Each structure stands twice: as structure tokens, then as C-alpha cells.
Amino acid sequence: MNVAFIGMGAMGSAIARNLMAAGHRLSVYNRTPERARPLVEAGARLAASPADAAREAAAVFTMLADDQAVEAVTFGADGLLGALDEAAVHVSMSTISVALCERLAATHRDAGRGFVAAPVLGRPAAAAQAKLFVAAAGEASAMTRVMPLLEVLSQRVTVVAESPAQASVLKLIANFLISTVIESVGEAHALARKSGLDSHAMLEFLTGAIFNAPVYKTYGPLIVDGKFEPPGFALPLGQKDNRLVLQAAEALNVAMPFAAVVRERFLVARSQGWDGRDWSAIGSLAGRDAAV
Amino acid sequence: MNVAFIGMGAMGSAIARNLMAAGHRLSVYNRTPERARPLVEAGARLAASPADAAREAAAVFTMLADDQAVEAVTFGADGLLGALDEAAVHVSMSTISVALCERLAATHRDAGRGFVAAPVLGRPAAAAQAKLFVAAAGEASAMTRVMPLLEVLSQRVTVVAESPAQASVLKLIANFLISTVIESVGEAHALARKSGLDSHAMLEFLTGAIFNAPVYKTYGPLIVDGKFEPPGFALPLGQKDNRLVLQAAEALNVAMPFAAVVRERFLVARSQGWDGRDWSAIGSLAGRDAAV
């Protein structure tokens, strides 16, 4: 299948490579073309623009940092919007606002093009091993066409809704839940340390019992060991996702006290100059407040 | 081995039964003796007092609702304290305050008796199947003597420290973490519902991905389905444990913003008259605030 892939960051490159390995012909685009070089050397075509990448592609993936980037490659000059084949499907994997997701869905629907929101859970290492988890939402016909591609790049695809915006909500909820794990383990660690309880023993017990999930096993040690550099997911990006979930909730008048606590943690963290750290660094603020 | 078991609630009865099934001779005590009848019918000796139960026992277990109950059976008239054999070990499985755990440890140490704090994670059904998780702490010699008993009643024993009080801290931390899962899933559910996202699809995706731990699989459906009765763990008991973790943290000047949010949820829940519900009912307050 002809596949376009826009966004050659750590996540996008890893995913695109898996699609190519499954036999698909890729055209790739990145704003700074050097980052696309490894894929091009592996056989992908380097596109000159999002529109150029999208031409003749049956599926066009976007995996970008934020709303602005997605808007630019979609609606901008030489954006993918004007170049989509009649039968093509735009697959948006980025974590974007619910509002933008709704706008994308409406635009493609009006233009008679397919659109699937397919945000993922997983870090770059998981992407490289095709171990991502995909939350997909879109109309059935579009979903059917891209499902084989989503299955190639992930360990599991869950179709969560027909409305793409709901996949966007779900992704924001997932990142919100991760942030609550970070904060709660951070508070637990602060109390453990000040009590003289070994935090590694604490984690061993918890993740050996009812907390034996990757979210605790991944973030627990980062917080307990204070290993926040280099970042797996940079703190300002984590803050962005917290902002997006609060925006989505505010639009519906939903108060989320835990999300509000996390919001403040990000502000304090940024005031400390921690932009270069992993977002799990907010898990160290409870300890800082307690002077441990 | 001669084993005494004090506290014949749902948890205690199930655990005692497993000890008896492993071939140990049990003497059991409960303030209201009727609740001990099933064990007695299964072959246990009914003791007239905690002291009576403790006499000639190599290990004396206590599994009771709160500090007051543990104090009564330990330090009260006919309490176990005066009746412990020289080689006996008191095994405290109750969720109690750190301060009481320290007092018990000091008392037994001064009296030359063994003491192991062994709080557990798991609900009555898990106790019945010997699937509990035990966080044990105590001096090595006492620990060695009771380890075979702990292994019989659980699926895993983690020795987390030498100081018993630290097992108490760990248990409070574990319950704190469960409460944060309840609150965070409650907020997620409120946002999902108001967004039109199906909360069951949300849970399916999350627990199929990096949240695939019993804590999410157990509490998620309770909250999403609003199944808070009958209670598995009554709301006032959950509030008590929240109070205990905040007390432990306050004694060490540790601020725990998430625990503070949970504290308020319990107060609101009790004002609504929800004492008869499961503690996970606090997970419905985000939805109530959002009028969904």
C-alpha cells in the first residue's frame, strides 16, 4: 500500500519503519528534512511537502508534537488536505486537543475523505518493537481500510468509538492517569523516605501485588531513583497534555481536582528550570516540599 | 504449631481457616463470639479472652478494624500481652496507625517477645483463596519463625524492613495509592461521560494497555457501573485509612496534595449519607459535581 508518513520524530520514525518493514511503500515528510534521512536511506521517498507526501497515498499518517504542527501540515500551504485521494484516509496519531480533532473530523467529512484518530500509548522503545497500544476511532469504512496498518505497528488496537474526537479524549485521559500515577508515587516516596522506609522495597511490594502494571513499573523507579534525564517525554510536553485535558474538561464544566494538582506541579517544575527533564520529574516535588 | 487468631471478621476468618487447613491448631477469639462459630465448628478452640487465646501459642495473629480494637485485645484486661510465651510472636495484620505500631514494637521488645507487622493487600475473596499479598517487617528471628505461616495464607510475602512501623507505613501508602486510583478513574469517568466516550471502552483500552493491574481492573468497573453496594471495604474504613496516612505524613511534615483531595472526597461522601457504600463511591463525586 502507498503510505505517507508526516513527522519523523522518535515516535514517527519508529512507526514508519515498521510500516515499511511490513512491505508498504512510504513517502515521508518532516519540516527539517535531515531527520527523515534514516528512513530515506532505508528506502522511503522523501516528500517535498505534506501535499507531496499525501499524493497517491491510501493512508496518510501524522505524528507531530502539538496542535500547531498538525494544523500546519494539514491546513497550511502545501498541506495534505488538498492532496488526499478520494479513497485516502488521514490517520492522526498525535496527541492533540479535542477541538482540533473535531475540526479535522468535520473537514474530512465535508470533503468526503476518510479520517481516523489513532493516538497511541507507549514510548519510542515500544514503538520500535511495534508494542504500542492504539486507541482508534473513526467511521467503519475508514477504520476497515487502515486497520491492517494499525495492527502492524502495535500490539493491540482498540476501537473505542465512531467519533474521532473520543479517541482524542481517551488519549488525554490516559496521559492524565499516568500523571496521577507520577504524582501519587511521588507523594508515597516522600512519605516513605521521611519514614525511613526503603522506597525500592516499597515499589517491589506494590508492583508485586495489585499495582503490577507497566505504568507503575516504568514510572516508579524513575521517581524513586530521581532519573529524570534524559527525558523520555519532556516535561513541557507533559504540561501541554495536562493543559489539553483541563481544556477539554473546562469546555464541559468538569472539575478534575487531581488534574488541577498536577497542573500546579508543572508550573512549579518549570519555575525551577526543569524543562529539560522527563515529565516524571514532577514526582520529585512532594519530596522537595518535605525537604528530603 | 499452636496458633492464636484474634479477630473473626471476614478477613480474619478466611485467613484463620487457611492456617487450620495447613495443619495448625488454632485457638480463636472474637469480641462477639458468634462470629467465631464457623471456625470452631471446623475444629478451632474458642478462647474466652485474648489472653486465653494467646496462652501456649507460638504465634498470635491480630486482624481487627482499628487502633482501638488492637489496643483493647493487646493492652486491655485479659489482653494478649501478659499471656505470651517467651518464644511467641505477635503478628499484627490490621491496618493501624504508625504510632500504635511503634508502641507495639517497643512494648514487645521491652518484654522480650517477638513482634512482626504483617499487613496485607487483598479483599476477603483473595484471603479465602490464600491470594493475599503480605508486607512483613520485624526482627529476623521473629520473622523466621512466622514466615511459614505467612506463606500459607498468601501468594507472596515481601519482607520490607526490620522495623515493624515501616510495614505499617507501607500499608497506609498502599491504601493511599488505591484511593488515588479511585479518584483518578472517577475524574476520568466524569470527563468520558460528558464527552460521550463510553467508559467501558475506556477501561478496556486502559487495562489492556499499561494500566493492566488488578487495582484498575477491580476499581474501574465499580466506579463506571456505580456498584457501591454492598461494600467490599466500607467507606468509613477507607476514610480512617486516609486519616491515618495523613497523620503519619503530618507527623513528618510531609504535604500530600492527592491525599488531601481524597480527604475532602470522604467528607463530602459522608455528608451525603454514604456510610453504607464501598469506599470506591468517592469515585462518583467528580461525576456528581459535573452533573452527569
Place this chain on the structure above:
Amino acid sequence: MNVAFIGMGAMGSAIARNLMAAGHRLSVYNRTPERARPLVEAGARLAASPADAAREAAAVFTMLADDQAVEAVTFGADGLLGALDEAAVHVSMSTISVALCERLAATHRDAGRGFVAAPVLGRPAAAAQAKLFVAAAGEASAMTRVMPLLEVLSQRVTVVAESPAQASVLKLIANFLISTVIESVGEAHALARKSGLDSHAMLEFLTGAIFNAPVYKTYGPLIVDGKFEPPGFALPLGQKDNRLVLQAAEALNVAMPFAAVVRERFLVARSQGWDGRDWSAIGSLAGRDAAV
């Protein structure tokens, strides 16, 4: 002096009337012209557009509901920007975002026009009696020119800075502080009621002692008596100002936990359908949570 006044809401009309009473010639503009009729009947000229109002005016006041309205009358087609005399000063009294205030300041500076931010404290009744408090900021030359006008419409003008944006910050801070009074009195009232303490006696004691300021005397009785309709300052506008102060703080990485609590109160209030109530209605949520 020729004065233009844009925005004929309750506040704007009252202020404009005082300027006219002091002998100034007013041209007035409002998007829906009917609301300007009382002023026109009192002798003001009805302008067809913001630009029309601004022509030949020495001072152009804007007093509007939000950023969007101020942007429209300033930068929009027939906006005041193109019609300002060389010596004219734009006096912005609206509560607007710091970002918009900075943009207005920069635009006027680049165009060689005067600009003074002069937000006010006080409700319509105070405006009618020229009892407002003005926090003014702007370059000295512009300030000098409009000071006589500001003095006419208020009981006190405080020049708080040279940079207009700082008057905007101060206004947002003032409204934030009022919101904290509302919330704190609401919590006090909930506790008093449930304790059997008469809340009127409570207020009498407090406002007779160290809390004897209008902010407590005005909002205390509203909350204690539950008099939230008709609104003096509508709840959605109060929420808007809370949003603005949080935005200003977020831009500078300042965590404001009290503002965050107030933010959630507004969300809950709006979910209850309280858009038609006074913003002090958030002071009733503590009581609602406590079921009093």
C-alpha cells in the same frame, strides 16, 4: 473636553453619565444602539461606529465585557484605532487579559497614540455615585491628560505603574482576592451552619473586628442569605476573570492553589446551571458539599 465612550453596559453608562455631568461632550457607541439611548436622551451624540465615536475625541474610553469585544472595537473594521487624533488617549477600563493589554499598549505606542489602562473596582451602584476605585497605568504624559476625567468618575485614582499591563495584572489580582473572600466565607458559613452557630452573628463579629472592609460586608451577607439573583456580577464573568488570572500566572509559571480551587468551584457551579446567578454563588458550594 470631547470624550468618546464605547460600551453602554451598566458600568459604562453610569460612568459616561458622570463624565457628561462634569461638563464634557460625549459621543457614545454600543453594538446594540438601544442601550445607548438613555445617554443620548441626556445629550450625548450617538456614534455609528467606534471610529465615528473616536473622531475628534481627546479621550476614548472602552468599558466592555471581554477581550473579544475590546478587540472588535479597537482593531476591527471601523475600529477606534484608525480614528484616534494625534493627541488622543485610549483609556481601557475593561477587565481584559494581560496579553491583550500588552498588545494595546504596543499598538498605540507604535502609532504614537496615548494609552492608559484604568480598570476599576466597584459595582454599578458605586459607578453611578462616582465611588469607583481606579488602578491606572500608562506613560506620564497620557496619564496627565486623562487624570481629570478619572477623578471625576471615581473616589480615588491610584497610579500603580507606567506599564499598562500591570494595571491589568492588578485588576485580575483584585478580582482573584474577591473570589478568595467569597470561597473562604462560603467555607466558614458551611462550618458555622453545621455547628449551629448563627452566620449573621458570625458576620457581625467579623466585620465589626479586623474584617471590617467592604469586601466582607458586601459579599458576606450575599453568601449567608443565599441571595444570588439577580446577579451584580454574573457568574460566567467571574469565571472569565478567574481564567484570566490563571492564564497570566501560567504564562509566568506561578502556581496559585487558591485560584485553582476557585476555578473548580466555577466549573461545578456552571454544571449546576447557575449561569444566571451572581458569581458569589460559588460561596454556596461548600454548604452544598456538606449537605446543609
Place this chain on the structure above:
Amino acid sequence: MNVAFIGMGAMGSAIARNLMAAGHRLSVYNRTPERARPLVEAGARLAASPADAAREAAAVFTMLADDQAVEAVTFGADGLLGALDEAAVHVSMSTISVALCERLAATHRDAGRGFVAAPVLGRPAAAAQAKLFVAAAGEASAMTRVMPLLEVLSQRVTVVAESPAQASVLKLIANFLISTVIESVGEAHALARKSGLDSHAMLEFLTGAIFNAPVYKTYGPLIVDGKFEPPGFALPLGQKDNRLVLQAAEALNVAMPFAAVVRERFLVARSQGWDGRDWSAIGSLAGRDAAV
């Protein structure tokens, strides 16, 4: 009138002196007798015990640091309880828990003695000038007897209820409200500083407008100038009162989010080693978090 005064701290000594200046005969007691010396030199009788002080007194005042101290002088060996004349009234001015106040009321009622709770607002300087504000509660007959004394030592006595415990609630509410002023001004100051707005100009504007009450005029400058030493009211005492209001609210299932934020501020402050500072030092934590 024969008056006993127990508690010769800064507040108690100043109040006792005013009673003596009004012509009353005082017997005074303090655990460490040296602190009573100035009063004795001015003509008071030094009592050997609370009981000794109370003998033949028509009114017995207690003004002590906390519940423990009040319990000791009341119920302890040689406590005032056994020595009260039939017609005597115990006037409790200390800030104590609602529970202790209820216990005192019940005890005196059962013994047929008068009891008035009369906590005060004001610092030692105000006490010295008889400028305190008294919130009094008690049965009418007892109130009548001590009213002339209360009027001598204050600028205003407000009878707020018949039930003494409600004066206790009111005092805790008053201190809670002061703590919210401290926190809110602290947040405002952090935002002002980071915005480049002069915090003194901010205070001048606010306290010249609707915030012109002593609570803002007293605490605002302390926070803006960072003048936390020597303490007027020590931080651990402020924390104690926050604990008492939260306890009173918890007993009635009242959630107080602002009080909860203040609770955390005190914990962080104590972790920083600020026990020797004024309680208004918690108003500096917003700035610390924002790194200003």
C-alpha cells in the same frame, strides 16, 4: 471584684493588667511563676496553683496556649475546677478545640458553675491597649456577671451564642479567615513580582479600596516585605489552629478546600525549618514555588 487570671503569656499579662487598672483585685497563676512577676509587682497576688488562684474569685480567666494547658489548669491536680465559688464564672479566652470547649461547658453546667467562652481577636499590642475584639458565648446569667470585665479589656464584645462551643467555632473560623488572607495575598504577591508589578503599589491600591480592613493592612506588608521574624503569632501555633478548624469541620463532615491548602502550606513551612517565624510566613511559599 476578685478576679483570677491563669496564664501570664504576652496576651494574658496585658489583659490582666487592664483588669487590674480598672480596680479589680487580681490573683494570678502561671506554670513558670517568673512570668507573673511584673503583675505581682503591680499589685497582683501570686497564686500557688490554679485552685489557689480561683478561691474566692468571682471570675476565673484562662488564657493559655493550647488544649493541654487548659486541661491541666482545669482538671488537673490543684486545678481550678474544685475551687470555684458557687457564684463564680470561668471565662475561657484561649483558642481551644470545639471538643474541649464542649467538655468545659458540660462540666461546669453539671457542677452548677458559670462558664463563658470568650476568645479574642487581636495581637498583644491590641491587648495592651484594650483594643481586642471578644466573641462571647454562655448562659445569660453568667454572661451578665462577666460582661463588665470583658468590656474593660476590649473595644467590643459581641455575644454570638448561648452555647460556649459556638464561640470556639467562631474563633477558629476567624483564624481560618486570617490564614486565607495570608495565602491569597501570598499568591497575589508572587504573581505581582513575576509580572513586574510593585507589590507595595498593589497593597496601597487594594487597602485604599474595598480591602481596607486591618486584616489586609496588617498581614499584607508582612508578606510583601518578608518580615516574618520575630513572630507575632508563631507558625506552629497557627498550624495548631488550622488543625483545630479542620478537626471541627471533620467532625461534622464539612470539606474546606481552602483550609486544606493552608494545611499543606504549614507542613511545607515546617519542613523548611520555619518554626521560629510568624505564621504569615506561609504567605511566602507561593513565591518560593515560583522561584521569585
